[in-house]
Amino acid sequence: MNEARRQNGQAAAPRVLIVEDEEALSLLLSYNLEAEGYVAERVARGDEAELRLLEGPPDLVILDWMLPGLSGLEVCRRLRARDATKTLPVIMLTARGEEGERVRGLSIGADDYVVKPFSLPELMARVRALLRRSRPERVAETLAAGDLLLDRATHRVRRAQRDIHLGPTEFRLLEFLMEKPGRVLSRAQLLDGVWGTAAEIDERTVDVHVGRLRKALSRGREADPIRTVRGAGYSFDERFGK
Numbered sequence: 170m171n172e173a174r175r176q177n178g179q180a181a182a183p184r185v186l187i188v189e190d191e192e193a194l195s196l197l198l199s200y201n202l203e204a205e206g207y208v209a210e211r212v213a214r215g216d217e218a219e220l221r222l223l224e225g226p227p228d229l230v231i232l233d234w235m236l237p238g239l240s241g242l243e244v245c246r247r248l249r250a251r252d253a254t255k256t257l258p259v260i261m262l263t264a265r266g267e268e269g270e271r272v273r274g275l276s277i278g279a280d281d282y283v284v285k286p287f288s289l290p291e292l293m294a295r296v297r298a299l300l301r302r303s304r305p306e307r308v309a310e311t312l313a314a315g316d317l318l319l320d321r322a323t324h325r326v327r328r329a330q331r332d333i334h335l336g337p338t339e340f341r342l343l344e345f346l347m348e349k350p351g352r353v354l355s356r357a358q359l360l361d362g363v364w365g366t367a368a369e370i371d372e373r374t375v376d377v378h379v380g381r382l383r384k385a386l387s388r389g390r391e392a393d394p395i396r397t398v399r400g401a402g403y404s405f406d407e408r409f410g411k
């Protein structure tokens with residue numbers, strides 16, 4: 170792996186297979202995964218997932234428990250039995266009240282499980298954590314642009330050799346923006362990605378946190394890496410540091 174490419178977060182996009190029969194949830198997951206730079210594929214049935222996995226394994230599977238065709242449990246058991254998918258990271262989605270089943274899920278080889286309804290940022294964090302563990306080269310540990318460096322592992326941010334102290338929300342906001350340089354993100358997208366869809370927060374809260382983030386990042390005449398796009402939202406300036 171080329172270190173410079175990795176630093177810029179340009180490693181080949183990891184592929185995530187979503188196996189979920191709830192159309193709305195499946196779309197929401199794929200939308201958010203793609204926004205974070207993954208390639209998402211969706212299937213709605215367990216037997217379809219089985220066929221898809223036989224064609225060629227993705228980098229990670231998000232697998233619903235209750236599925237038509239073949240249960241998530243059975244899909245997981247079968248993929249673990251094959252060499253090509255023996256170590257494929259699997260996150261199982263279970264409904265509340267199926268806690269006893271979770272133990273079975275983990276015992277047949279799921280790496281992690283998430284109980285519905287879950288927070289999207291939490292699921293995304295688990296996706297990143299699992300990929301980092303299984304294929305460290307596929308998830309950039311650090312995001313860099315110009316003189317700005319964000320280290321996901323240590324949660325440290327540095328600019329021009331000095332430490333930038335950010336609260337957890339500002340850190341996540343910067344990480345979210347830096348993952349998608351040049352892309353304009355609406356306040357609603359930032360709320361979903363940073364605070365989670367379940368959060369009941371006013372969109373103006375986003376402006377407050379962007380303001381704090383800007384204040385922390387730039388000193389004196391230093392360039393502001395965040396662009397305000399009137400009527401649309403914010404983006405991380407892709408020309409920053411160039």
Ligand code: CA
Nearest residue numbers: 190233235236
């Ligand atoms: Ca289901």
